[in-house]
Amino acid sequence: MTAIPSPAAAPATPRATSPLALALRRFRRNRVGVVSAWVLAGLYLMALLSGFLAPYSITAQHPDFPNQPPQRVRVIHQGQLTRPFIYPVEKTRDPVTFASTFAENRERPLPILFFVRGDDPARYGYNILGVFRSQWHLFGVPQGTAFLLGTDKFGRDLLSRTLVGAQVSLTVGVIGVLISFSIGIVLGGLSGYLGGWVDGLIQRTTEVLLSFPRLPILLALSTIIPARWPSTWVYLGIIAVLALIGWAGLARIVRGQVLSARSVDYVQAARAVGASDLRVVLRHIMPNLSSILIVTATLALPGYILGESALSFLGLGIKEPMTSWGLLLKDAQNFETLSLYPWLLAPGLLIVISVLAFNFLGDALRDAADTQSR
Numbered sequence: 400m401t402a403i404p405s406p407a408a409a410p411a412t413p414r415a416t417s418p419l420a421l422a423l424r425r426f427r428r429n430r431v432g433v434v435s436a437w438v439l440a441g442l443y444l445m446a447l448l449s450g451f452l453a454p455y456s457i458t459a460q461h462p463d464f465p466n467q468p469p470q471r472v473r474v475i476h477q478g479q480l481t482r483p484f485i486y487p488v489e490k491t492r493d494p495v496t497f498a499s500t501f502a503e504n505r506e507r508p509l510p511i512l513f514f515v516r517g518d519d520p521a522r523y524g525y526n527i528l529g530v531f532r533s534q535w536h537l538f539g540v541p542q543g544t545a546f547l548l549g550t551d552k553f554g555r556d557l558l559s560r561t562l563v564g565a566q567v568s569l570t571v572g573v574i575g576v577l578i579s580f581s582i583g584i585v586l587g588g589l590s591g592y593l594g595g596w597v598d599g600l601i602q603r604t605t606e607v608l609l610s611f612p613r614l615p616i617l618l619a620l621s622t623i624i625p626a627r628w629p630s631t632w633v634y635l636g637i638i639a640v641l642a643l644i645g646w647a648g649l650a651r652i653v654r655g656q657v658l659s660a661r662s663v664d665y666v667q668a669a670r671a672v673g674a675s676d677l678r679v680v681l682r683h684i685m686p687n688l689s690s691i692l693i694v695t696a697t698l699a700l701p702g703y704i705l706g707e708s709a710l711s712f713l714g715l716g717i718k719e720p721m722t723s724w725g726l727l728l729k730d731a732q733n734f735e736t737l738s739l740y741p742w743l744l745a746p747g748l749l750i751v752i753s754v755l756a757f758n759f760l761g762d763a764l765r766d767a768a769d770t771q772s773r
Contacts, residue, residue: 422690425767432763435756442753446565452537453559454515454545458720461544461554463490466740467501469549476508484508487543515539549742551730560722561746567634567723569753572703575641576696583646584692587653588680592661601650608647616644617706621715630721637716641706649695656691660684690768698761701754708750724750 426432445452470485486503515536539545548558590601608616617640624636660666661684669679708725710716717723724746730736731743 422767426763429763429766431759432767435759435763438752438756439760442565442749442756443569445562446569449562449566451535453556453562454536454539455556455559457555457560457563457722459555459559461550461556463554464488464501464544464546464550465552465554466499467546467550467554468740469742470503470546472511472547473508481508483511485511485540485543485545509540509543509545511538511540511545513538515541548745549740551727551743557727557742557745560727561724561749564722564724564727564746565749567717567721568704568707568725568750571634571638571641571707571723572700572757575638575645575703576699578638578642579645579699580649580692580696582642583649584653584685586646587650588657588684590650591654591657592680592684598654602654605647605650608644609651613644613706614709617641617710618713618715620644621710624715630718633716633718634721637707637710640710641703645699645703649699652691652695653688656688657684660687694761694765694768697757697764701757704750704754704757 467488467490470488472483472485474480474483476484485508486505487507487509488501489504491500491502515538546556546558548556548561551557551560586601586605590598620640620643621637624633624640628636657680666679666683669683674682707716707723708728711723711725712728714729717726719726727743727746728750731740731747737744
């Protein structure tokens with residue numbers, strides 16, 4: 400008997416790749432976007448753990464060391480490899496010009512100790528927003544002082560102030576985007592979905608806000624904040640000011656997307672079967688706007704960081720005893736100061752890095768979300 404050949408197996412149907420998986424795959428291929436994401440993750444982790452990383456309090460003054468240059472961390476002393484240490488700095492004054500100079504005493508190295516317990520709360524760092532508090536700190540020099548980024552004119556440690564100031568500069572953007580996006584999504588969605596006089600009223604309001612220059616509006620609104628307010632209230636007031644002028648552009652974008660999504664077949668079918676307007680918007684329209692909202696939020700965050708920095712730099716933003724990167728740059732307002740104390744520009748470097756990282760990440764997310772282009 401001859402064997403009956405078995406029928407050929409049908410070829411397996413390849414599984415369709417979901418848009419989210421395709422977007423993640425394209426994002427991983429963008430090396431600049433991935434590096435930017437890791438840089439931002441490191442900056443926010445630094446802000447979260449600033450109370451642990453900062454060796455001193457942001458208000459602790461060292462009168463003997465005003466405008467001290469940064470101290471170098473060394474591991475070689477007299478030709479021998481040793482644990483990390485710094486050389487103590489001794490202050491001298493020129494008898495003719497009376498200018499202060501700092502010189503390292505290379506005869507007495509001070510070892511850097513890790514995981515130091517802060518027994519003196521006035522000396523060791525703390526967390527402004529109260530997100531993470533700890534009596535332990537990453538490093539310290541109990542036998543002396545260590546200013547790895549130098550000090551300001553009051554002898555305050557610039558490294559501690561920069562670390563703690565990251566909480567304000569980085570969280571202003573996140574909270575401001577959440578507030579402005581809530582307003583912009585609601586008003587833009589209502590404008591595009593309802594139309595009529597509601598659309599006209601909302602669009603005329605957004606056009607008025609968008610017609611004024613951004614900086615004069617920020618300056619005008621910031622002057623409304625009373626000077627007697629405590630630092631935390633000023634922080635919330637700055638966020639409110641930035642959010643009030645940041646929702647208009649997003650409302651225009653959301654309106655256009657809702658207008659185009661309102662006419663697609665599945666939205667028309669949902670309305671035909673009697674679905675409420677709220678269900679149509681939340682279930683069928685908003686999920687399709689998630690990708691563009693994420694990209695827009697990422698690109699909007701640098702504007703909030705620069706806005707807070709500009710207000711604090713001009714003296715209309717964050718006030719002492721709080722600190723932010725913009726407030727720290729206020730000490731470097733003239734060329735003479737920059738030429739003598741260039742380390743005061745360190746907070747400005749972090750502003751540039753964070754803004755560039757957000758822009759690169761936003762471009763990478765925009766390319767990844769555009770799944771139809773390839």
